[in-house]
Amino acid sequence: MTCxxxxxxxxxxGNFWPALQERGSGGPMKNHYHYQLRRQEIHKIIGDQxxxxxxxxxxxxxHKTTLRRWLQGKIQFVRKDHAEQLAxxxxxxxxxxxxxxxxxxxxxxxxxxxL
Numbered sequence: 647m648t649c650x651x652x653x654x655x656x657x658x659x660g661n662f663w664p665a666l667q668e669r670g671s672g673g674p675m676k677n678h679y680h681y682q683l684r685r686q687e688i689h690k691i692i693g694d695q696x697x698x699x700x701x702x703x704x705x706x707x708x709h710k711t712t713l714r715r716w717l718q719g720k721i722q723f724v725r726k727d728h729a730e731q732l733a734x735x736x737x738x739x740x741x742x743x744x745x746x747x748x749x750x751x752x753x754x755x756x757x758x759x760x761l
Contacts, residue, residue: 681729681744685717688743691736705735723747 692699703713708728715721724732724744733740 679726679746679748680723681726681740682722682747683716683724683729683732683744684742685719688717688732688736691738691743695736697736702732702735706731 691697692702699713699717700710703710706713706728712721716724726746729744730740733743736743
């Protein structure tokens, strides 16, 4: 039985992965955890520390527009690495500013359509 490209893809090492991949992950979509930010807590920390949002965005490694969308709730879920970096920049624990959320491929697709 042969597989079409839609069924499988080869990575750079010649291994086959399911076609459903997270962009840029370089591997199969496994149990990727994302985080839902606690926006009010983040706003409070920003105000208490008198931080500029452009500065936070720069040191978090995202564009200032992306950070603004996170804080406005336009982007519901944040990747784990971004949430961890944001917590580090805000000098707080990850558990204080975000809650972990498991997103299956179906959930991701549905949440993207709602935007």
